[in-house]
Amino acid sequence: MANNNLASEPTVKEKKIFFGNTENAFKTKNNKALRRSLFLFKLMGNPALVKLFSKLTLFAIKIGLPIKPLIKSTIYQQFCAGESIEESQATINNLVKSKVGSILDYSVEGKDSIADFDRTKNEVLRIIDIAKGNPAIPYTSIKLTGILRGDLLEKINFQTRLDAKEEAEYDEFCNRLDTIFVNARANNVPVYIDAEETWLQNAIDKIAEENMRKYNREKAIVLTTLQMYRWDRMDYLQKLIWEARREKFLIGIKLVRGAYMEKENKRAAEKNYKSPIQPSKEKTDEDFDKAVDLCLQNIDIITLCAGTHNEASTLHLIDTMKKLKISNDHPHVYFSQLYGMSDHITFNLADSGYNVTKYLPYGPVKSTLPYLIRRAEENTAIAGQMSRELKLILEEKERRRFSKMLPGGK
Ligand SMILES: Cc1cc2nc3c(=O)[nH]c(=O)nc-3n(C[C@H](O)[C@H](O)[C@H](O)COP(=O)(O)OP(=O)(O)OC[C@H]3O[C@@H](n4cnc5c(N)ncnc54)[C@H](O)[C@@H]3O)c2cc1C
Numbered sequence: 001m002a003n004n005n006l007a008s009e010p011t012v013k014e015k016k017i018f019f020g021n022t023e024n025a026f027k028t029k030n031n032k033a034l035r036r037s038l039f040l041f042k043l044m045g046n047p048a049l050v051k052l053f054s055k056l057t058l059f060a061i062k063i064g065l066p067i068k069p070l071i072k073s074t075i076y077q078q079f080c081a082g083e084s085i086e087e088s089q090a091t092i093n094n095l096v097k098s099k100v101g102s103i104l105d106y107s108v109e110g111k112d113s114i115a116d117f118d119r120t121k122n123e124v125l126r127i128i129d130i131a132k133g134n135p136a137i138p139y140t141s142i143k144l145t146g147i148l149r150g151d152l153l154e155k156i157n158f159q160t161r162l163d164a165k166e167e168a169e170y171d172e173f174c175n176r177l178d179t180i181f182v183n184a185r186a187n188n189v190p191v192y193i194d195a196e197e198t199w200l201q202n203a204i205d206k207i208a209e210e211n212m213r214k215y216n217r218e219k220a221i222v223l224t225t226l227q228m229y230r231w232d233r234m235d236y237l238q239k240l241i242w243e244a245r246r247e248k249f250l251i252g253i254k255l256v257r258g259a260y261m262e263k264e265n266k267r268a269a270e271k272n273y274k275s276p277i278q279p280s281k282e283k284t285d286e287d288f289d290k291a292v293d294l295c296l297q298n299i300d301i302i303t304l305c306a307g308t309h310n311e312a313s314t315l316h317l318i319d320t321m322k323k324l325k326i327s328n329d330h331p332h333v334y335f336s337q338l339y340g341m342s343d344h345i346t347f348n349l350a351d352s353g354y355n356v357t358k359y360l361p362y363g364p365v366k367s368t369l370p371y372l373i374r375r376a377e378e379n380t381a382i383a384g385q386m387s388r389e390l391k392l393i394l395e396e397k398e399r400r401r402f403s404k405m406l407p408g409g410k
Pocket residue numbers: 193194195196225227229254256257258259260261277278279280281282284306307308309310336337338359378
């Protein structure tokens with residue numbers, strides 16, 4: 001596992017972690033870049049504007065208006081690393097200088113042709129090739145709807161009978177996935193399978209489990225994702241651990257809260273079934289922390305990645321690691337944030353010797369729009385309160401203003 005471990009210096013055990021260190025958080029941003037982020041997060045703070053932006057952008061792209069340069073120099077620049085791996089390289093290099101790894105994520109959504117699926121598969125293979133033996137890129141990721149039609153995945157999810165053509169399509173998908181995992185294992189580059197909507201997720205879970213059984217005998221090469229905004233995920237996690245112990249395979253788990261809450265609630269209401277989403281944010285938080293505990297208690301067979309921007313959950317994970325005497329740089333524990341978000345967590349964790357990665361989406365501007373819209377929605381003001389990112393940027397701006405006034409300040 002050693003080559004996936006970013007922290008090469010001795011673990012800084014005694015240092016108390018402090019997320020309020022905005023100087024460290026924004027050290028990669030000069031004043032101009034900070035001002036640009038400030039402007040963007042201020043705009044995103046307005047929910048009505050975000051809704052309007054989403055609709056107008058999708059419409060403008062559809063009718064062919066030349067808005068790509070505008071998107072690329074604003075929201076795309078904040079949340080995506082580049083249109084290709086080559087264009088993303090500068091960001092990868094910058095992050096690794098601060099001991100932060102990159103999880104390159106070919107963020108192309110809403111594509112449906114065989115040519116698109118093959119392109120995505122080849123792109124993932126290229127990432128694996130670049131990542132082998134490269135501590136700057138310790139993992140990669142894949143969305144199964146990037147290599148299979150969503151409506152076919154939905155049929156499989158509900159065990160709807162497939163016709164011969166669909167069977168053949170599904171076989172092709174399995175071949176694509178197998179090629180990816182065979183390469184991942186040969187090159188020692190683990191792959192996260194992203195979690196998607198619940199009407200696809202049973203199928204994704206089954207595929208992930210089958211592949212963990214197959215590929216995770218010596219090391220977790222295949223990692224699945226659990227969305228803790230679902231009320232059924234603790235039971236699922238327990239079942240998975242039980243099966244892994246019985247059948248002697250290793251589990252890879254990325255824990256997240258989940259990105260499709262509104263869509264899930266809307267569909268459940270429309271189709272009149274019980275929403276899969278927890279009754280409250282507090283319940284989601286509670287289950288996230290419980291899942292962290294359970295994973296750490298089973299760290300001998302689990303590789304865990306906490307994909308979160310929540311400070312309390314991050315501190316909970318740190319405290320539990322300490323209680324269970326799990327070292328900061330234990331190769332089975334990773335923290336991860338999305339590129340463009342929560343740098344105060346990322347860089348301060350890395351500074352304290354934890355394994356940290358950024359999810360680094362890249363791809364053509366148009367194809368990343370669904371991802372960008374999710375990020376804009378995530379960063380909008382809730383109940384009139386300023387978003388977490390906006391608050392941090394304002395704090396850093398103030399800190400820089402005051403530090404200039406101090407003797408020797410610049
Ligand atoms: C590395 C990484 C990988 C990711 N991969 C995936 C993935 O594969 N699939 C995916 O779906 N998402 C993924 N995400 C996105 C992730 O789900 C969101 O970034 C996350 O939900 C934001 O929550 P947070 O943990 O940062 O904490 P917070 O900001 O504290 O929590 C916000 C989240 O809490 C939940 N929530 C909010 N209100 C309620 C409520 N009323 N009731 C119940 N729950 C509520 C929602 O999930 C909301 O997004 C990933 C994120 C990261 C950092």
